[in-house]
Amino acid sequence: MTEQKPETLHIDPWEKRWIQISILMLIIFVLAVGASGFAFGFQVPLPEQRVDPARITDEGPFANPGLRELAPGRYEAYIVAQIWSFTPNEIRVPQGSTVTFYITSKDVQHGFTLQKTNVNVQVLPGYVSKLTHRFDTPGTYLFVCSEYCGAGHQSMFGRIIVEPR
Numbered sequence: 768m769t770e771q772k773p774e775t776l777h778i779d780p781w782e783k784r785w786i787q788i789s790i791l792m793l794i795i796f797v798l799a800v801g802a803s804g805f806a807f808g809f810q811v812p813l814p815e816q817r818v819d820p821a822r823i824t825d826e827g828p829f830a831n832p833g834l835r836e837l838a839p840g841r842y843e844a845y846i847v848a849q850i851w852s853f854t855p856n857e858i859r860v861p862q863g864s865t866v867t868f869y870i871t872s873k874d875v876q877h878g879f880t881l882q883k884t885n886v887n888v889q890v891l892p893g894y895v896s897k898l899t900h901r902f903d904t905p906g907t908y909l910f911v912c913s914e915y916c917g918a919g920h921q922s923m924f925g926r927i928i929v930e931p932r
């Protein structure tokens with residue numbers, strides 16, 4: 768008579784290894800999100816407010832987009848994205864300025880990614896995206912549309928010029 772082994776859950780060694788790798792990856796991702804949130808100043812680009820994309824150029828702050836000085840070194844920048852450009856497409860601020868960006872779209876989905884910074888938002892018609900950045904290093908910072916928006920997508924860009932004090 769042969770000995771009856773108790774039935775156990777059989778997991779293929781390779782499957783077991785991949786389960787372990789998946790759990791390890793989850794742990795790495797949780798640590799990465801925590802580190803970016805607390806150590807690198809990651810900002811969740813919450814939709815700040817809703818607007819009517821058909822009327823943004825008629826009324827409100829987007830009717831006259833551009834830079835506004837709130838106090839010395841404190842600015843607000845209202846930017847309108849449309850196929851295939853940003854208005855304004857050039858902004859100048861002195862070194863050390865803190866700029867809060869308010870960005871919306873007049874037509875389709877666009878993106879706003881500011882090189883050399885962690886400013887990177889989706890720009891959707893009907894919503895205002897808001898992010899704040901402090902410019903401590905002088906230079907030219909290119910911003911580009913980072914969401915495919917049609918035939919002229921690659922020509923959607925502008926620059927922020929941070930002038931040395």
Ligand code: CUA
Nearest residue numbers: 912914916920
């Ligand atoms: Cu706008 Cu791509």
